[in-house]
Amino acid sequence: xxxxDHLKAIGDEERRWTEDLSKILSEVPExxxxxxxxxDMEVKGLYTPKDxxxxxxxxxxxxxxVYPFTRGVQASMYRGKIWTMRMFSGLGGPEETNQRFHYLLxxxxxxxxxxxxxxxxxGYDSDSPMARGEIGKCGVAVDTLxxxxxxxxxxxxxxxxxxxxxxxxxxxxxxxxxxxAEKQGVSKSQVGGTIQNDMLKEFIAQKTFMLPPxxxxxLIVDTIEYCTREVPRWNTISISGYHIRxxxxxxxxxxxxxxxxxxxxxxxxxxxxxxxDYFAPRLSxxxxxxxxxxxxxAKFRAARRIWARIMKERFKAKNPRSLMLRFHxxxxxxxxxxxxxxxxxxxxxxxxxxxxxxxxxxxxxxxLDEVYAIPTEEAATIALRTQQILAEExxxxxxxxxxxGSYFVETLTNRVETEALEYIQKIDDMGGMLAAIEKxxxxxxxxxxxxxxxxxxxxxxxxxxxxxKYATDHAPITTWKMDPLIERRQLKRLREVKxxxxxxxxxxxxxxxxxxxEGDENLMPHIINAVREYATLQEICDVFREVxxxxxxxxxx
Amino acid sequence: MSPERKIRIMxxxxxxxxxxxxxxxxxxxxxxxxxxxIYTGLHQTPEQIVAAAIEEDVDSIxxxxxxxxxxxxxxxxxxxxxxxxxxxxVVFGGGIIPxxxxxxxxxxxxxxxxxxxxxxxxxVNWVRRNIKPRK
Numbered sequence: 001x002x003x004x005d006h007l008k009a010i011g012d013e014e015r016r017w018t019e020d021l022s023k024i025l026s027e028v029p030e031x032x033x034x035x036x037x038x039x040d041m042e043v044k045g046l047y048t049p050k051d052x053x054x055x056x057x058x059x060x061x062x063x064x065x066v067y068p069f070t071r072g073v074q075a076s077m078y079r080g081k082i083w084t085m086r087m088f089s090g091l092g093g094p095e096e097t098n099q100r101f102h103y104l105l106x107x108x109x110x111x112x113x114x115x116x117x118x119x120x121x122x123g124y125d126s127d128s129p130m131a132r133g134e135i136g137k138c139g140v141a142v143d144t145l146x147x148x149x150x151x152x153x154x155x156x157x158x159x160x161x162x163x164x165x166x167x168x169x170x171x172x173x174x175x176x177x178x179x180x181a182e183k184q185g186v187s188k189s190q191v192g193g194t195i196q197n198d199m200l201k202e203f204i205a206q207k208t209f210m211l212p213p214x215x216x217x218x219l220i221v222d223t224i225e226y227c228t229r230e231v232p233r234w235n236t237i238s239i240s241g242y243h244i245r246x247x248x249x250x251x252x253x254x255x256x257x258x259x260x261x262x263x264x265x266x267x268x269x270x271x272x273x274x275x276x277d278y279f280a281p282r283l284s285x286x287x288x289x290x291x292x293x294x295x296x297x298a299k300f301r302a303a304r305r306i307w308a309r310i311m312k313e314r315f316k317a318k319n320p321r322s323l324m325l326r327f328h329x330x331x332x333x334x335x336x337x338x339x340x341x342x343x344x345x346x347x348x349x350x351x352x353x354x355x356x357x358x359x360x361x362x363x364x365x366x367x368l369d370e371v372y373a374i375p376t377e378e379a380a381t382i383a384l385r386t387q388q389i390l391a392e393e394x395x396x397x398x399x400x401x402x403x404x405g406s407y408f409v410e411t412l413t414n415r416v417e418t419e420a421l422e423y424i425q426k427i428d429d430m431g432g433m434l435a436a437i438e439k440x441x442x443x444x445x446x447x448x449x450x451x452x453x454x455x456x457x458x459x460x461x462x463x464x465x466x467x468x469k470y471a472t473d474h475a476p477i478t479t480w481k482m483d484p485l486i487e488r489r490q491l492k493r494l495r496e497v498k499x500x501x502x503x504x505x506x507x508x509x510x511x512x513x514x515x516x517x518e519g520d521e522n523l524m525p526h527i528i529n530a531v532r533e534y535a536t537l538q539e540i541c542d543v544f545r546e547v548x549x550x551x552x553x554x555x556x557x
Numbered sequence: 558m559s560p561e562r563k564i565r566i567m568x569x570x571x572x573x574x575x576x577x578x579x580x581x582x583x584x585x586x587x588x589x590x591x592x593x594x595i596y597t598g599l600h601q602t603p604e605q606i607v608a609a610a611i612e613e614d615v616d617s618i619x620x621x622x623x624x625x626x627x628x629x630x631x632x633x634x635x636x637x638x639x640x641x642x643x644x645x646x647v648v649f650g651g652g653i654i655p656x657x658x659x660x661x662x663x664x665x666x667x668x669x670x671x672x673x674x675x676x677x678x679x680x681v682n683w684v685r686r687n688i689k690p691r692k
Contacts, residue, residue, distance in 0.1 A: 118572070118573035118574055118624055118626070119573060121573070122573045122600075124573070129602075130573060130602070131573075132629060133572065133626040133628070133629025133630050133633070134572055134573055134574075134624070134625075134626045134629075137624060137625035137626055138574065138624035138625050138626075202575075206575055206576075207575030207576075207577060207599050208573075208575050209575075246576075246578070247576075247577075247578050248578050248582075334578070336673075337673065337674055338672045338673040338674050339674050371653065371673055372653060372654075372655045372656070373625065373653070373655050374625070447581050447585075450578050450581065450582055451581075451582050451585050451586075454582050454586075454677060455677070457676070458676040458677055458678055464674070467674040468676075476656040476657065479655045479657075482625075552598070552600070553577075553598035553599040553600060554598065555596050555597060555598025555599070556596075557568075557580070557581040557584040557585055557594075557596045
């Protein structure tokens with residue numbers, strides 16, 4: 001990017017500057033012996049063209065909307081369309097959550113994001129003994145199509161796109177969504193949205209698992225195959241680094257493990273016989289935006305460049321959409337503090353800014369009280385307003401990739417890329433992500449990083465304001481409380497649905513599903529048939545558990 | 558006189574919630590502090606936790622919950638320990654727990670509740686002060 005003679009002159013000037021600086025520092029030393037990112041990556045005080053002398057603008061940075069997409073996936077980015085403001089919501093029963101959806105949409109939210117309660121996430125109905133104490137607590141309870149109908153009441157599904165954070169039972173919730181849309185008169189080809197559907201990161205980090213890895217992958221490929229054919233506007237998977245980071249990984253690990261998961265899914269779909277350019281355009285990603293501002297921006301930029309090159313060079317994809325890494329971002333829950341909770345508004349705002357400067361396609365901003373409970377309406381509103389101020393007041397959306405060309409940000413982008421590629425190579429050498437997970441490799445790397453980080457905080461080598469510095473008492477805040485009636489209402493509705501449905505038809509469809517699961521047919525059409533007859537989530541999951549077996553946590557620490 | 562045996566702690570994850578970052582960090586912290594640590598792994602019912610704690614003859618159980626089910630799951634562990642005549646096993650807990658729930662948990666027999674931001678060192682010191690190897 002720079003002329004040889006200019007670089008030489010800059011090198012000479014830099015040496016002189018360094019000498020002058022060391023004289024100053026001998027009298028007034030720097031504040032810290034070593035400056036580093038939150039992932040403990042060392043950072044110099046100053047970067048110059050010398051640091052990026054090997055960078056080739058057209059090859060490595062290029063233009064937005066153009067390979068390798070370092071500057072963004074769309075040509076016009078936020079000048080064309082602001083990112084989708086998608087607040088992750090789910091509380092109590094479908095009624096309460098539906099109300100929250102309407103509230104958020106009325107206040108300017110532009111897409112939905114459903115948080116399900118734990119029994120749904122793990123494939124249990126609300127009346128299961130496994131659900132005791134968990135109903136509606138950490139998301140919305142969905143047992144049958146009936147709940148989904150209530151949840152989406154009055155939401156125009158041909159207009160609003162919906163993201164569902166659901167993993168082991170992802171095909172079931174997708175099936176319910178399709179049937180509800182159908183009942184609203186909206187066809188499969190019109191609905192848009194995303195299912196998280198990323199089981200590899202569950203084994204690695206988030207740990208909502210049900211089936212062993214192999215059949216989990218089969219179900220994922222079933223949804224990819226089905227949606228690519230029948231639900232063309234659906235993002236079939238959201239390959240997620242968020243949970244990896246929240247479990248304590250570094251930024252590089254988050255990126256590397258996520259992309260390695262992506263590679264595993266592409267390979268699985270190819271193995272099924274699908275054409276890469278047929279399914280790859282609907283793969284999407286999900287990252288964390290942590291508190292270390294520049295490291296995160298570098299991570300997002302590196303993510304796009306690495307994925308574009310992997311898809312082009314390794315998988316020979318030709319469709320530009322197959323090469324684009326489109327991603328959702330959530331600000332870092334793990335960066336928030338229970339102490340002085342109002343500070344969380346500020347943290348979230350900086351993290352949201354990093355996500356936007358990193359070129360995110362959609363964003364969830366955490367509420368200040370999420371370190372205690374599900375957000376109250378008031379706290380969720382502040383979080384949404386944080387995005388709106390960013391989008392419409394600060395001016396950061398006027399320009400595309402404003403930090404592109406920064407000596408520091410480009411250097412950091414290169415470094416995150418290089419280190420992530422080293423991890424990906426290591427995982428390839430182990431035989432791919434499935435093999436690495438079986439060895440416990442990513443799990444152990446994350447646990448180690450989490451422990452190291454905790455020790456840095458405990459020793460106050462990394463500052464968390466209000467926790468290990470400037471700690472003061474704070475008045476308790478009001479948090480969301482679930483009405484115990486919600487649990488009873490949920491159980492009552494489930495009983496009623498079981499009484500009113502056509503039991504024989506449910507049985508027949510479950511039997512057909514079992515037959516298909518034992519063979520190698522795509523399961524999606526059978527799941528849709530079963531949910532349409534109000535088969536419960538657990539009834540379907542029980543078929544899977546019986547046919548495929550279950551996975552239990554190895555309990556390593 | 559034989560030297561006092563090490564404190565044996567079970568770190569347990571009751572319920573369906575899979576967030577195990579805190580549980581794993583605290584298990585490592587306890588091990589590095591010289592305690593004997595048994596980690597149950599995820600998705601344990603209160604019944605499973607109590608049976609394992611008795612089987613492993615632990616002095617204490619540390620429960621971790623980050624998904625709001627602590628108000629049922631934590632007291633249920635204490636209740637089951639009582640039923641089995643093992644209520645000399647000290648139960649404490651931590652996680653995403655609203656401040657107003659803490660006194661309720663204490664009343665239900667949870668000896669201490671640690672919220673986000675607690676250091677490993679503070680937890681270890683609390684254990685040293687409050688938990689003695691059982692006879």
